[in-house]
Amino acid sequence: MSGADIREFSRPMTGPALVPLIDAIEAGEKPVVAAIEGMALGGGLELALGCHYRIAHSKAQLGLPEVTLGLIPAAGGTQRLPRLIGFPAALDMIITGRRVSAGDALKLGIVDQVTERNAGEVAVAFARSVVDCPLVSRRLSTWPPLCPADLDNILQMALARAWQRGRGALAPVACVQAVQAARLPYSQGMQQEQKLMSMLFASPQARALQYCFFSQRAVGKWSMPNGACWDNSTARPIRKAAVIGLGTMGRGIAVCLVLAGIPVIAMETDEKQLEAARRVVMALLEKEVQKLAVGLHLGLIHFTLEQRYLREVDLVIEAVFEDLALKKQLFAELSSVCHPDTLLCTNTSQLDVDQLATATSRPDLVVGMHFFAPANKIKLLEVVFTSRSSPEAVATAMQLGKWLGKVSVAVANCPGFVGNRMLRPYVEQAGFLLEEGATPEQVDSALEHFGLAMGVFRMSDLSGLDVGWRVRKAAGLTGPGVPQGQLLQTQQGYRYSPLADLICQKGRLGQKTGCGWYLYEGPGGHMARPDPWVHAFLEEYRRVHGLQPRSIGQQEVLERCLFALINEGFRVLEDRIVMDPVALDVIYVLGYGWPAHTGGPMYYAGEVGLPRVLGRLEYYQRVHPDIPHLRPSALLRQLVAKGSPPIHKWMWHIEEGSSRL
Numbered sequence: 001m002s003g004a005d006i007r008e009f010s011r012p013m014t015g016p017a018l019v020p021l022i023d024a025i026e027a028g029e030k031p032v033v034a035a036i037e038g039m040a041l042g043g044g045l046e047l048a049l050g051c052h053y054r055i056a057h058s059k060a061q062l063g064l065p066e067v068t069l070g071l072i073p074a075a076g077g078t079q080r081l082p083r084l085i086g087f088p089a090a091l092d093m094i095i096t097g098r099r100v101s102a103g104d105a106l107k108l109g110i111v112d113q114v115t116e117r118n119a120g121e122v123a124v125a126f127a128r129s130v131v132d133c134p135l136v137s138r139r140l141s142t143w144p145p146l147c148p149a150d151l152d153n154i155l156q157m158a159l160a161r162a163w164q165r166g167r168g169a170l171a172p173v174a175c176v177q178a179v180q181a182a183r184l185p186y187s188q189g190m191q192q193e194q195k196l197m198s199m200l201f202a203s204p205q206a207r208a209l210q211y212c213f214f215s216q217r218a219v220g221k222w223s224m225p226n227g228a229c230w231d232n233s234t235a236r237p238i239r240k241a242a243v244i245g246l247g248t249m250g251r252g253i254a255v256c257l258v259l260a261g262i263p264v265i266a267m268e269t270d271e272k273q274l275e276a277a278r279r280v281v282m283a284l285l286e287k288e289v290q291k292l293a294v295g296l297h298l299g300l301i302h303f304t305l306e307q308r309y310l311r312e313v314d315l316v317i318e319a320v321f322e323d324l325a326l327k328k329q330l331f332a333e334l335s336s337v338c339h340p341d342t343l344l345c346t347n348t349s350q351l352d353v354d355q356l357a358t359a360t361s362r363p364d365l366v367v368g369m370h371f372f373a374p375a376n377k378i379k380l381l382e383v384v385f386t387s388r389s390s391p392e393a394v395a396t397a398m399q400l401g402k403w404l405g406k407v408s409v410a411v412a413n414c415p416g417f418v419g420n421r422m423l424r425p426y427v428e429q430a431g432f433l434l435e436e437g438a439t440p441e442q443v444d445s446a447l448e449h450f451g452l453a454m455g456v457f458r459m460s461d462l463s464g465l466d467v468g469w470r471v472r473k474a475a476g477l478t479g480p481g482v483p484q485g486q487l488l489q490t491q492q493g494y495r496y497s498p499l500a501d502l503i504c505q506k507g508r509l510g511q512k513t514g515c516g517w518y519l520y521e522g523p524g525g526h527m528a529r530p531d532p533w534v535h536a537f538l539e540e541y542r543r544v545h546g547l548q549p550r551s552i553g554q555q556e557v558l559e560r561c562l563f564a565l566i567n568e569g570f571r572v573l574e575d576r577i578v579m580d581p582v583a584l585d586v587i588y589v590l591g592y593g594w595p596a597h598t599g600g601p602m603y604y605a606g607e608v609g610l611p612r613v614l615g616r617l618e619y620y621q622r623v624h625p626d627i628p629h630l631r632p633s634a635l636l637r638q639l640v641a642k643g644s645p646p647i648h649k650w651m652w653h654i655e656e657g658s659s660r661l
């Protein structure tokens with residue numbers, strides 16, 4: 001039982017109320033044994049907690065994921081679970097919404113027995129064995145709360161954790177408040193639970209998080225402009241895969257494949273690099289084995305320098321250096337080395353997948369599989385199809401992503417695909433704001449206050465500033481031979497901030513060099529500290545270019561950065577790079593740390609109001625006519641002219657034939 005029907009939350013609910021039903025079961029005079037197979041989530045687990053005993057199949061999973069939907073467990077879950085397993089463990093499960101295995105549930109004391117057999121049959125036999133036992137001690141609501149001496153401290157720490165992890169989300173904080181009420185008599189605790197639930201139930205955050213839940217499932221029902229889609233295309237089985245290029249991304253991808261039980265050929269061209277990768281990958285895998293307490297066959301991965309092993313694989317993911325010529329050469333070689341049916345995938349984050357496909361003998365079997373760093377942690381995969389990718393190739397990559405535990409989003413090939421394409425105007429605005437008077441920490445603090453996991457400058461430092469520098473050089477925006485030095489620099493006819501290039505020229509490449517936009521403890525450090533050098537550098541830059549710094553408020557930072565990103569999102573839709581705006585929201589929430597409780601950038605735009613987004617973009621465009629990314633997109637204008645329809649109707653307003661494919 002996966003709990004309440006989430007779709008019902010936005011319409012009038014039918015059926016009996018859950019709380020009195022659970023109370024009645026618990027108060028009953030006959031023993032009731034919950035037999036748990038598969039999932040016992042949300043209301044499902046709350047129902048089980050109202051039973052007198054719980055028997056779970058060893059493969060069952062239990063949890064209270066309401067927090068991920070912007071809610072709290074409000075059918076007594078916040079009152080019964082702490083009574084059963086104590087405050088610390090209950091707080092952890094309720095605030096994170098994480099699922100626990102049957103084995104862990106037994107250790108925690110949530111279930112009374114775990115079985116490998118049919119849980120229903122075992123539960124019936126168990127019920128017979130306890131039929132004469134008094135039930136009075138089995139009713140959790142009557143248990144006194146298990147209050148440890150340091151409960152105040154535990155609750156305070158939980159509250160701090162909820163604020164910090166929630167990044168502005170209300171539900172984790174309400175979870176702590178509801179669990180806190182479990183120290184009161186049950187009926188009073190329940191009143192508090194209901195009060196908090198009523199506050200959350202109709203909240204915009206809950207609506208946004210429930211939208212995220214369905215969006216992450218909706219993108220699995222992908223389609224391409226040629227009519228190929230998830231239910232008319234068949235994925236191929238992947239019995240063995242290869243990863244070529246074992247840098248940071250390649251290593252993470254190899255780990256994902258092994259964890260999913262897929263045998264992997266991990267290939268490098270350099271012995272030293274191969275050995276370094278072997279050490280890191282094996283250490284990561286061993287850590288996962290310990291963490292997940294699973295038996296994993298570490299022999300699933302074979303490290304090699306020899307191409308001949310590639311003959312046996314069904315799919316290759318290349319993750320070599322981001323260099324088009326290098327990748328084209330590799331793809332040409334793969335065409336002759338691999339079996340003619342082998343899918344050739346690239347992990348490029350921005351190079352033209354069409355060009356790579358052209359370099360092979362099988363352009364129909366080439367797709368992008370854009371993983372996000374760290375590849376073994378981030379749940380997002382952009383599957384990039386070209387005009388020649390076969391439905392089977394796309395279906396296989398999408399299916400493989402799901403098998404790896406990712407949410408796969410199908411996107412058409414375009415510069416930067418979706419995520420990085422929308423990121424460009426956002427990063428660009430942040431640079432302009434520095435020129436105009438802001439500091440990196442002011443910009444980051446506004447964005448982090450909004451709920452982003454990391455501000456733009458901290459994120460750039462983490463990814464490495466050289467990544468963007470290389471892209472800008474390849475685009476002819478900077479580098480030797482490109483004229484520099486104009487007042488408020490202009491490149492290719494538009495405003496261009498060279499600040500990031502100048503920082504890179506100083507050897508400040510971010511965390512890896514110990515400094516970038518911030519200062520770190522040393523190379524590889526993570527603690528970002530404001531850097532007086534950067535402040536002095538910015539002041540000098542403004543002085544040289546005659547720029548009068550002004551005070552820039554949080555609202556301007558948010559509007560310029562976020563609305564520029566959203567505006568590009570509308571252009572992505574116009575170009576039909578994706579078939580539905582939900583795809584952009586999923587990509588940003590899962591891949592770029594956008595706060596899920598705002599739904600994602602496009603949903604957020606709808607909540608703010610499209611006329612407001614348009615109005616502010618028009619305003620900033622008037623102030624900065626040399627920044628094309630602030631020019632409102634045609635689709636945004638059109639939607640506003642049509643009365644700002646809801647997000648699921650946006651695509652109806654795009655003219656047929658506007659696809660880039």
Ligand SMILES: CC/C=C\C=C\CC(=O)SCCNC(=O)CCNC(=O)[C@H](O)C(C)(C)COP(=O)(O)OP(=O)(O)OC[C@H]1O[C@@H](n2cnc3c(N)ncnc32)[C@H](O)[C@@H]1OP(=O)(O)O
Pocket residue numbers: 002003004005006007018019039041042043044065066069073074075214217218
């Ligand atoms: C007074 C208040 C009383 C009671 C309140 C109770 C609160 C709750 O119970 S809130 C709900 C809590 N439950 C959850 O959050 C669970 C959500 N579901 C999941 O986590 C997963 O779906 C899963 C159950 C673990 C199964 O995962 P998987 O096998 O990967 O399949 P999916 O693609 O995720 O789902 C398949 C299909 O089912 C739809 N679905 C799943 N759960 C629900 C649900 N609780 N309500 C409505 N629909 C649900 C899901 O959307 C998929 O359908 P699509 O049509 O493909 O979207």
